[in-house]
Amino acid sequence: MIVHKNNNTGEVVFEAFEASPTAPAVLETNHALQWSFPSRSVAISESEFSKDSFQDGLADFLEQASEVAFDQFAARAFKGDKMIVESRDTPSPALITEMLLSFLEATGRAFPVHAVHKRVRDDVVLGSSETPWRRSPYWLMLRVAVQRILLTSCSDDLSTSRLYFKFVMCIVFAxxxxDCQPTLHPEKTLMLQAKLCRRLAKLQTDMSEAPAVLQQIYEREFSKTRSFFESTLTKAKMAISALWDAHKRKVTRSIPLLPSRASNSDLVLKLQNSGRKLQNILNASVDPPERQSVLGTPSLAEGTVTQVNEFANRCSKLVVCASKAMSELDCSFSSPADKCVALSRAMMKYMDAVGTCHLDDAILMSQYLLNLFELWVAIDSEATTICPLLQDYHPAFVPEAIDMLCLVTRRDLERLRHAQRYIxxxxKRCKNSYGTIFSDPHRTTAFPSSYLRNSEENSDLHxxxxxxxxxxxKSEESKRTELGRLMAKYEKLSAEMKQGVCSCTRMPDGSLNVSGCKRCWKARCRKRLKISVHEGFLPQNVSPKAAILLELKMPTYFAAYREATWRLKILGTKNTLKSDAAIVLxxxxxxxxFGHKNGATSLTLASRKKSFLQTHYREQKLPKSEAEVLLPFGPAFTYYDKEYGIWADEYREVPWYxxxxxxxxxTSVSDPFADASLYMDDAEHPSSYEIAxxxxxxxxxMSSHEYTAYQRAISGVYRRWIVLVFELGSTNLNLSSQMTLKLFARLALQSGADQRPEILGKVHSIFHNVAFCEKLEHQIRLRLNALNAGRRDLVCMSILxxxxxxxxxLCPSNFRPNVVELLRKIRILMSLWISQLREEVRSTDNGETAQKAASSAFWAAMICRQTFEVFLNSENQLQFGEEEALHFFRASIALSxxxxxxxxDISPDLRRLLAQDMSRTYSMSDKIREWTLANSSALQTVINETWTDSGSSKPRSFSNWNFVDGGHWVQSRTTATGLAASQTVHYHALQGHLLID
Known part of the structure; x- marks a missing residue:
């Protein structure tokens, strides 16, 4: 507020203006705030102003207005269902502009003045600072005051007063x-110098465009100040240049000149530390190494053998982990709670071990998901037995979500149908309006609220x-007592301040000397009085309160069940976005x-809103009322995964895997199984109309026939296999294409929708029809005969x-012998191809040809070994004879x-095929070990085929084969002959490595 006397009217004028904008006004403006000063002006007579009573009352009013915090005029913010004082925003000036000036206007009159218009650029940085403004309100107040004084002294001539104001600002910057150049950072000195130069350049421009009268004033003022501005800028420029020259001298590297000729001592290589070592090498005797036979497990130190071994070890660890997890289903426990916890921990350990290893591998990922859902069904069964209330809530999964799993055996299909029918x-038993256990805990039907209602009055939660x-x-009462004590101290200091007189003095440099002034000391003591707020420990609403209580005192079995369910749910969520929580419970x-730890659970309660104790509201300046200090519970807790950084309420849709x-x-064919809502609408997609x-x-x-065939194959349910058999016998699809292989593999192995009471479901129920099985076998035989008579097509063979x-x-048991014979013919042809490819690799002298043939042999070996999965859990207990052993060993050695x-460097498809092969063989490890020992003669025959440089027409003879150190390596020694010494042979029964000596 500016108070001055108007010489024309003889009245005292009061001008009030705001020096600080409000935060919303600054944040809403696009560029700069348009501001007029003053916002209001009032004049009273000089005689009224001269009265002592008036001046004393005005002084007391202004003193209290500047020193006492009036919460009625403070800015407000809404937090925790309460309007609280926002100390970081500008309070309302109504106490001055509305109350005081209205009182003065009633005494005098409203006084018109010429307003000063300014464009103010400001910004709000809501960080940890109590004053978030980028610009200083005090600096704005000084400039406006100078402009008002100049405008008044120039008889309200805006142009002249603006001219003088610009010169004043240039003098201030100069x-x-x-003054600051010796101590200011050079970068800031340059910035200040540039700012002054820009202002002087603008003055030059304004002078050239001004009227003649103003040009005279410009020239007069420039003549007075030009030398001052030039000398100031010259000194600043010289100081900056001196600093820059000193910096360059400091950082410039000194490079001495090289001598024109090297000294004689530099031309002699002395080797003072190496002489003894070199002499010992010269004196050492060199004896040829003795050849020793390798006994025990061979060392794998380098090459692809090591890589395959490491890759296989990772696969075997996952197989063992899955076996351990599934074995928990058959263990006995003392109580359902113990079983629920044990199964949940096994499931979590299994998920942590697998991670993303099976990602994009349809077969291994499907087996992984099937194991998880089987574990979850057992966990949920135990949890609902302990807490029947869980049956009122949706299980968070739908059976259709696992219709797309690619399962190989009938046993896996049975396990899948059991899980789907349980879900x-x-x-069917849940209540639709209740949601899941992860629904918003603020709802009255949320699980924590229902759990608390169903608990007894003397339960742990109550x-x-x-x-x-x-x-x-108790904490609230303690804070109320503390507030009373501090308010009494505040009132005491205020009373003592009124009785005292300020004795501060101004120093020559303009600073204020406060030493010895007791009144100001007490004012500073009063200003430092603060009190921390009390925040309610629990919310008033029953539902969020129940969620917090359940989280603090959660039963161990429920914590394990909820964590397992959540981890399985989030596994089926695509494109999760990570976000941070303001506070975790x-x-x-x-x-x-009052906390209670439930192990390493990732799902907990967290809030997007901060607690009052986290914000700048946690401490308040006095005076304050109880309502401003005793605050309610601030956070709004909901479910949050602290490990993945995701909120449960952002992923309400059903998981889809x-x-x-x-x-x-x-890419041109849309996937009908990718969208959950599209798949679950009980309609075929694409329909025949959409295909047309x-x-x-x-x-x-792609040809139009192939494009149509793709869409026709994916659209049917009951007719899927009919379309696949038709396309197998037609020429619409290119059976040598990798994409066609993926199509047939996915559609053939996909489990499809359930159909009670049978296990095969809607898609595969056609296998009950023997006529269809005969037709499919016939088409496979036709293609197989074509491959036998034609070129080696590994893609088509993979489809077959x-x-x-x-x-x-899936076929009826009485039809299975036909398929066994079909698989036998496939193995015979694959063995032939492997032998042919081996000869091609060894006979060619072209590296590219050899690498291409080796890659084909590697692929052929894996798909040949794939045919032996029928011996795992076979219902008919198929016999593994000498012929099967030859094919298996030949494929295994060719693999390595x-x-x-x-x-x-191998393709992702081959890498996935290798992972499936290793997982399958380690699952069959016991059977393969039996085959190896029982068919050692077949193994020796295959080794002799591969190891052909014996120098004799007779095949090698081997000693008995035995496993080494209980592992998967078997070893034997060849019988010495007149041309060859005895050698040790190692063979890895699962990975196919063949090592000699």
Whole structure:
């Protein structure tokens, strides 16, 4: 507020203006604030102003207005269902502009003045600072005051007063530059120098465009100040240049000149530390190494053998981990709670071990998901037995979410149908309006609220709530007492200040000397009085209170069940976005003494809103009322995964696991199983009308017949296998294409929708029809005969093996011998191809040809070994004879022999096929060990085929084969002959490595 006397009227004028904008006004403006000063002006007579009573009352009013915090005029913020004082925003000036000036206007009159218009650029930085403004309000107040004084002294001539104001600002910047240059950072000195130069340049421009009268004033003022400005800028420039020259001299590297000729001592190599070492080497005797036979487990130190071994070890660890987890289902426990906890921990350990290893691998990922759902069904069964209330809530899963799993055996299909039917039963028994256990805990039907209502009055949750409420009431009463004590001290200091007189003095440099002034000392003591707020320990609403109590005192079995359910749910969530929580329940100070740890659970309660104790509201300046100090519970807790950083309420849709299986269709063909809502609407997609309408969308890389065949194959349910058999016998699809292989593999192995009471479901129920099985076998035989008579097509062979294995597992038992014979013919042809490819690799002298043949042999070995999965859990107990052993050993050795490139360089499809092969063989490890010992003659025959440089026409003879150190390596020694010494042979029964000496 500016108070001055108007010489024309003889009145005293009061001008009030705001020096600080409000935060919303600054944040809403696009560029700069348009501001007029003053906002209001009032004049009273000089005689009235001269009265002592008036001046004393005005002084007391202004003193209290500047020193006492009036919360009625403070800015407000809404937090925790309460309007609280926002100290970081500008308070309302109504106490001055509305109250005081209205009182003065009633005494005098409203006084019109010429307003000063300014464009103010400001910004709000809401960080940890109590004053978030970028610009200083005090600096704005000084400039406006100078402009008002100049405008009044120039008889309200805006142009002249603006001219003088610009010169005053240039002088201020020049003085500041001259005074601060020795101590200011050079970068800031340059900035201040540039600012002054810009202002002087603008003055030059304004002078050239001004009227003649103003140009005279410009020239007069420039003549007075030009030398001052020039000398100031010159000194600043010289100082900056001196600093820059000194910096360059400091950082410039001194490079001495090289001598024109080297000294004689530099031309002699002395080797003072190496002489003894070199002499010992010269004196040492060199004896040829003795050849020793390798006994025990061979060393794998380098090459692709090591890479395959490391890769296989990772696969075997996952197989063992899965076996351990599933074995928990058959263990006995003392109580359902113990079983629930044990199964949950096994499931978590299994998920942590697998991680993303099976991502995009349809077969291994499907087996992984099947194991998880089987474990979850057992966990949920135990949890609902302990707490029947859980049956009122949706299980968070739908059976259709696992329709797309690619399972190989009938036994896996049975396990899948059991899990799906259990989930369907849970959904039928739940209440639709209750949601899941992860629904918003603020709802009255949320699980914590229902759990608390169903608990007895003397239960642990009710007792915990009573303890927390009592502690909160005690803390509130203590804070009320502290507020009373501080307010009494505040009032005492205020009374003492009124009785005292300020004795501060101004120093020559303009600073204020406060030493010895007791009144100001007491004012500073009063200003330092602060009180920390009390925040309620629990919310008033029953539902969020129940959620907090349950989280603090959660039963161990329920914590394990909820964590397992959440981890399985989030596994089926695509594109999760990470976001931070403002506060986690475990970090909320008032409740830390009442916490209860439930192990390493990732799901907890967290809030997007901060607690009052986390914000700048946690401490308040006096004076304050109880309502401003005793605050309610601030956070709004909901479920949050602290490990992945995701909120449960942002992922309410049902989990869908199709994206984990990898892509399998061309980009031009939309996947009907990717969208959960589209798949679950009980309609075929694409329909026949949609297929016909999309003919024009056929890409150039695909024929129209192939494009239509793709869509027709994925659209049917009951007719899927009919379409696949038809396309197998037609020429619409290119059976030598990798994309066609993915299509047939995915559609053949996909489990499909359930159909009670049978196990095969809607898609595979056609296998009950023997006529269809005969037709499928016939088409496979036709293709197999074509491959036998034609070129080696590994893609087409992979399709035939997939269909043959599917036929073997799903066909009626009386038809299975036909499929066994079909698989035998496939193994014979694959063994022939492997032998042919081995000869091609060894006979060619072209590196590219050899690498291509080796890659084909590597692929052929894996799909040949794939046919032996029928011996695992076979219902008919198929006999593994000498012929099968020859094929298996030949494929196993070829697998290791033909991996001649780095394992990281093979294609993703072959890498996934290798992972499936290793997982399958380690699952069959006991059977393969039996085969190896029982068919050692077949192994010796295959080794002699591979190891052909014996120098004799007779095959090698081997000693008895035995396993080494209980592992998977078997060893034997060859019989010495006149041309060859005895050698040690190691063979890895699972990985196919063949090592000699």
């Amino acid at each position: 003085r500041l530059l001259a 369907s039963g849970r959904i 007792l915990l709530g009573a303890r927390i409420e009592a502690a909160s009431a 475990a970090n909320f100070g008032p409740l830390q003494l 199709h994206h984990l299986l990898g892509s399998w269709l061309p 309408a999309r003919q024009d969308a056929c890409p150039r890389s 093996i997939t269909l043959s294995l599917r036929l073997h597992h 022999e033909n991996l001649i490139v780095n394992l990281d």
